[in-house]
Amino acid sequence: MSSNQAIIFDLKRDCSEDGPGIRSTVFFKGCPLSCVWCHNPEGKSPQPSLSFNAALCRPTECGSPCLDKCENGSIQKDQAISVDHLRCTSCMSCCQVCPEAALTPIGREASVDELLYELLIDQPFYQSTGGGVTLSGGEATMQMAFAAPLLKTLKSHNIHTALETCGYFSYQRFQAEMLPYLDLIYFDLKLIDDQESRTYTGQSNRLILDNFSRLLKEAKDKVIPRIPLVPEITATKKNLAGLAGFLRKHRMSTCILMPYNPLWQDKRTRIGRKTQYNRSTFMSSAEQAACVGWFNSLP
Ligand code: SF4
Ligand code: SF4
Structure with a gap:
């Protein structure tokens, strides 16, 4: 595969949850993390x-x-x-x-031109609703050589661009190649404790937290942190209070808490991936309320 070709596993049109307005979301294959609760497990492998x-x-x-x-x-x-x-x-x-x-x-291969053709079909809807295109995955920064020119071309068409990222990337490359062409970055923070991060996501959180801090220094107005609420893993008093303290230290006043969604489990079975985490029910409103309380429980 050349850098002119990406491997994507979905292109969803008419999305309303991945940023402002009506959007198209491109899901890139490959992710450097292995979260035990991953809701897009089919995006983990970089190959079809x-x-x-x-x-x-x-x-x-x-x-x-x-x-x-x-x-x-x-x-x-x-x-x-x-x-x-x-x-x-x-x-x-x-x-x-x-x-x-x-x-x-x-997963399928796609060139910038092919994707652009599909994405530009909805340009009138982006413009009339304040929407645009979101890069998701998997992790789009794993295919930076492709994602960067795609973003640049979208910006040349005056289209709003957003990224959903796990934060595990080379900052220097990201800063030079993608950041100038992004309007909005949803930056996922999962676990404040490094050992727990290694246990439940397969990676240390150091690079993620460092990247978040560096990004805030130069593009704070583009960043919205998000925390997935995973019962007994991220949705604990200790973790949420710790992440709230981290965000407060960086003077972030906005954060999205995302309630656990169990609908990924069938997808795991279909691709033959096992996981140690098997909660099959949605979070109750009481559980969600407890998380909000813990997040706000800093002394
Ligand atoms: S199951 Fe067999 S035929 Fe099907 S993709 Fe795998 S190796 Fe190929
Ligand atoms: S046996 Fe099942 S998987 Fe195989 S070709 Fe028929 S429908 Fe498809």
């Missing part, structure tokens, strides 16, 4: 990957052509079809013969 939706599979009706198509023995049939994702090389041959779309690729 296979999804198997067992609920759509009809082996009796279709005659199971996928079995012969897979040369790696990743697809097996016992009572039902199953996929061994560890053996899968993501060749996507099986997707071509599956008539039910039970086997589908996650």
Whole structure:
């Protein structure tokens, strides 16, 4: 793949949750973190990957052509079809013969021009609602060589640009290549304790917190911090009070608390990824209220 090509796994139009106005959101493949509660687990791998939706599979009706198509023995049939994702090389041959779309690729290559063509279709809606384009993922900064020229081109069309980021990136490159072309940055803060960050996201929080501090020094008006509320992990009194103290130290008066959403679990099953975190219910209003209280509980 050249830097002119990105790997994306979704392009959602008509979004109203990823920034102001009506927006289109581009989801980039690849993320440097491995959050145990990740709600876009299909975006973790930087390469296209296979999804198997067992609920759509009809082996009796279709005659199971996928079995012969897979040369790696990743697809097996016992009572039902199953996929061994560890053996899968993501060749996507099986997707071509599956008539039910039970086997589908996650991720496709796209050039700046191709994406631009899709994104500009909704330009009238961006302009009439104060909307624009949001880069999300995965983590768009992992494909900076592509994301930067995309942002630059969007700005040349006078389109509002936003980024949703986990904050784990090379600041120097980000500052030089992406920051000048961004109007808004949703910066996720998860865990204030470094050991807990390593345990639950797979990475130290040092780079993330340093990047946040540096960004505030030169572009504070572009940054909105967000905290995902994950019961028993980020949504604890100790963590939320600690993050509130960090934000107060930086004189940030705005922060978005995002209640836990369990709808990612089916996606994990389809891509064969296991996780130690299995809460399957939404947060109650009482749990959310407790989080707000903890966040405001600084002495
Ligand atoms: S993507 Fe390729 S290797 Fe993976 S299950 Fe399908 S045919 Fe087999
Ligand atoms: S081709 Fe598709 S629908 Fe048919 S058995 Fe394979 S996965 Fe199931």
